[in-house]
Amino acid sequence: MKFNRKRFYLAAVPIFFLVPLILNPYWVDVLNSIGLYALLGLSLNLIVGYAGLFNLGHAAFYAVGAYTSAILNTTYHIPILLLLPVAGLAAGIFALIVARPIIHLRGDYLCIVTIGVGEIVRIALINDVFGITGGANGIFGIARPRIFGMVIRTPHQFFYLIWLFVAITVFLFYRLEDSRVGRALNYIREDEVAAEACGINVAHYKLISFVVGATWAGMAGNIFAAKMTIISPESFSFWESVLMFTLIILGGAGSIEGVLLGAFLIIGLPEIFRELSNARMLFFGAAMIAMMIFRPEGLIPPVPKKYRVFSGTDRGETT
Amino acid sequence: MLESDAASEAEAALFLRCYGRGLMAEFLQQFVNGLAVGGIYALIALGYTMVYGVLKLINFAHGDLFTIGAYLGLTLLTSFGLADRVGPGVAVLLLVVMVMGFVAVIGIILERVAYRPLRNSPRLSAVVSALGASIFFQNAVMLIYGARFRVYPQNLLPKISLNLLGIYIPLVKILVLVVCVIMMVGLYLFIQRTTIGTAIRAAAIDQEAARLVGINVDGVITLVFIIGPALGGLAGLMVGILYGQIKFTMGWIYGLKAFTAAILGGIGNIPGAMLGGLILGVVEALGSAYISIAWKDAIAFCVLILILVVKPTGLLGERVAEKV
Numbered sequence: 001m002k003f004n005r006k007r008f009y010l011a012a013v014p015i016f017f018l019v020p021l022i023l024n025p026y027w028v029d030v031l032n033s034i035g036l037y038a039l040l041g042l043s044l045n046l047i048v049g050y051a052g053l054f055n056l057g058h059a060a061f062y063a064v065g066a067y068t069s070a071i072l073n074t075t076y077h078i079p080i081l082l083l084l085p086v087a088g089l090a091a092g093i094f095a096l097i098v099a100r101p102i103i104h105l106r107g108d109y110l111c112i113v114t115i116g117v118g119e120i121v122r123i124a125l126i127n128d129v130f131g132i133t134g135g136a137n138g139i140f141g142i143a144r145p146r147i148f149g150m151v152i153r154t155p156h157q158f159f160y161l162i163w164l165f166v167a168i169t170v171f172l173f174y175r176l177e178d179s180r181v182g183r184a185l186n187y188i189r190e191d192e193v194a195a196e197a198c199g200i201n202v203a204h205y206k207l208i209s210f211v212v213g214a215t216w217a218g219m220a221g222n223i224f225a226a227k228m229t230i231i232s233p234e235s236f237s238f239w240e241s242v243l244m245f246t247l248i249i250l251g252g253a254g255s256i257e258g259v260l261l262g263a264f265l266i267i268g269l270p271e272i273f274r275e276l277s278n279a280r281m282l283f284f285g286a287a288m289i290a291m292m293i294f295r296p297e298g299l300i301p302p303v304p305k306k307y308r309v310f311s312g313t314d315r316g317e318t319t
Numbered sequence: 320m321l322e323s324d325a326a327s328e329a330e331a332a333l334f335l336r337c338y339g340r341g342l343m344a345e346f347l348q349q350f351v352n353g354l355a356v357g358g359i360y361a362l363i364a365l366g367y368t369m370v371y372g373v374l375k376l377i378n379f380a381h382g383d384l385f386t387i388g389a390y391l392g393l394t395l396l397t398s399f400g401l402a403d404r405v406g407p408g409v410a411v412l413l414l415v416v417m418v419m420g421f422v423a424v425i426g427i428i429l430e431r432v433a434y435r436p437l438r439n440s441p442r443l444s445a446v447v448s449a450l451g452a453s454i455f456f457q458n459a460v461m462l463i464y465g466a467r468f469r470v471y472p473q474n475l476l477p478k479i480s481l482n483l484l485g486i487y488i489p490l491v492k493i494l495v496l497v498v499c500v501i502m503m504v505g506l507y508l509f510i511q512r513t514t515i516g517t518a519i520r521a522a523a524i525d526q527e528a529a530r531l532v533g534i535n536v537d538g539v540i541t542l543v544f545i546i547g548p549a550l551g552g553l554a555g556l557m558v559g560i561l562y563g564q565i566k567f568t569m570g571w572i573y574g575l576k577a578f579t580a581a582i583l584g585g586i587g588n589i590p591g592a593m594l595g596g597l598i599l600g601v602v603e604a605l606g607s608a609y610i611s612i613a614w615k616d617a618i619a620f621c622v623l624i625l626i627l628v629v630k631p632t633g634l635l636g637e638r639v640a641e642k643v
Contacts, residue, residue, distance in 0.1 A: 279462060
């Protein structure tokens with residue numbers, strides 16, 4: 001099973017990166033949207049899937065990243081891709097400030113508070129907070145990104161920019177799963193009390209996952225701003241957060257493959273069935289209920305981790 | 320010299336009195352506005368708090384049941400022409416009964432389909448399911464009625480304003496407040512004084528123990544999903560009558576605010592939901608009048624976050640069974 005999967009990905013990834021060569025710009029643009037949502041989904045997956053924190057205000061961090069990039073780019077003309085780490089940092093710091101006092105809240109309460117944070121950010125953006133967000137019209141005239149003198153303009157060029165970033169993200173998050181932080185988060189999600197009893201600083205690790213997830217969303221915001229060249233508060237509404245959340249739940253919380261599949265299904269399917277696009281949220285709603293009843297772990301649930309138990313050399317025990 | 324001093328003094332006093340009274344009247348006006356909205360928040364909050372009390376579940380779809388109530392009232396009034404057939408007075412009574420009944424039926428179906436199968440699953444599964452139900456209802460309303468604002472007929476209640484101490488209070492607002500208070504007091508007495516109410520309270524404290532002493536817990540849960548949605552639907556109808564226009568997305572913002580009210584009063588606590596609703600309504604009205612109307616919605620969310628951080632049990636919440 002594991003072997004087959006690996007082989008499948010080895011074949012699928014190069015093909016996927018060649019696919020834009022035969023697609024028209026429209027469909028490449030759809031793939032770009034999928035890529036952006038995959039990034040957002042992966043970042044939210046860190047919070048929802050790994051740490052088990054219900055965050056329904058992820059669009060707020062996405063917005064902070066996008067607006068930071070847009071403001072710095074339009075005011076100081078700093079190349080937008082150079083602002084990638086800045087956008088991430090801004091979103092991360094914002095998440096740290098917001099999450100620090102609320103991280104201990106229990107599941108559904110945290111959910112409500114994050115909804116509140118998301119709404120406050122959106123209202124602040126509409127009300128032109130500090131006079132720099134451009135109010136309801138947003139910010140326009142963001143410069144096109146440039147790599148080594150080449151301006152990135154067409155959907156095909158963006159495809160490689162976005163999906164390269166997705167690939168790097170997948171690699172890093174895959175590595176994160178097996179790291180000390182990843183294992184701690186896994187434990188916390190399974191049993192918080194037991195984790196605490198084993199000496200894992202639960203609040204600390206939850207905060208780490210929250211801040212890293214938000215940082216990634218901020219960087220996705222930077223790419224979004226670069227791609228659109230115009231951003232406005234309505235791109236960061238509550239429904240964006242719900243969309244990110246739904247694709248994780250549908251695909252499989254805590255599973256990178258699941259999140260990618262979820263992004264393809266939730267963003268891609270409505271493009272295929274365009275006539276039904278009005279009813280797509282209706283379908284999502286029903287699908288969420290059905291998933292929770294019949295397959296709460298998602299379409300591709302995370303594979304339980306297996307770790308080799310080393311023979312205890314210090315005590316002479318064998319496994 | 321002396322004379323002019325006296326004159327200017329009198330003038331200043333007059334100015335102060337008028338101005339002061341104007342300020343006072345303005346304040347009272349906003350206060351009354353806040354009470355009317357607060358009554359509506361309280362009615363919705365009762366649904367949240369009762370469901371949370373018994374099932375420990377945030378019923379995200381509750382706000383959308385409120386929307387359904389508003390749209391159902393619209394259909395009965397416009398397509399069905401209720402007011403023309405039976406006259407406005409009887410029409411309002413009929414509306415109240417029919418909307419409450421219909422939304423209660425939807426509440427029962429919601430519980431059967433989306434929550435009952437998940438009774439023994441992890442609590443967060445039920446939260447996702449509730450969110451799904453909310454998305455489903457909201458989009459169902461949008462597909463049926465369209466995405467634009469819909470307008471309520473304006474001839475339903477006479478447009479009279481009462482003049483009380485220099486402030487004008489529209490009759491509609493008084494009626495809304497009176498209906499809210501009647502419903503809240505009625506519910507409180509029902510919960511506190513009747514056998515069925517006692518059963519609901521027992522199930523809220525401990526479902527297993529309640530079952531052991533012979534209480535039909537499933538019945539209690541169904542009952543909660545009758546009362547809560549009925550009150551929420553009624554609140555939707557009243558928003559339609561009070562403000563005249565409704566939109567398919569209004570449920571979630573009212574729902575969130577009502578939930579804030581429920582937490583403010585102490586979730587699971589029925590008088591708390593009423594108190595929380597009224598306080599939130601007044602705070603919001605005064606805040607939008609004296610701070611900024613553009614930040615009106617943000618005020619409620621700030622209140623919500625502050626309470627959860629500072630005093631998660633709310634104003635009247637006494638039971639702290641779990642670490643919040």
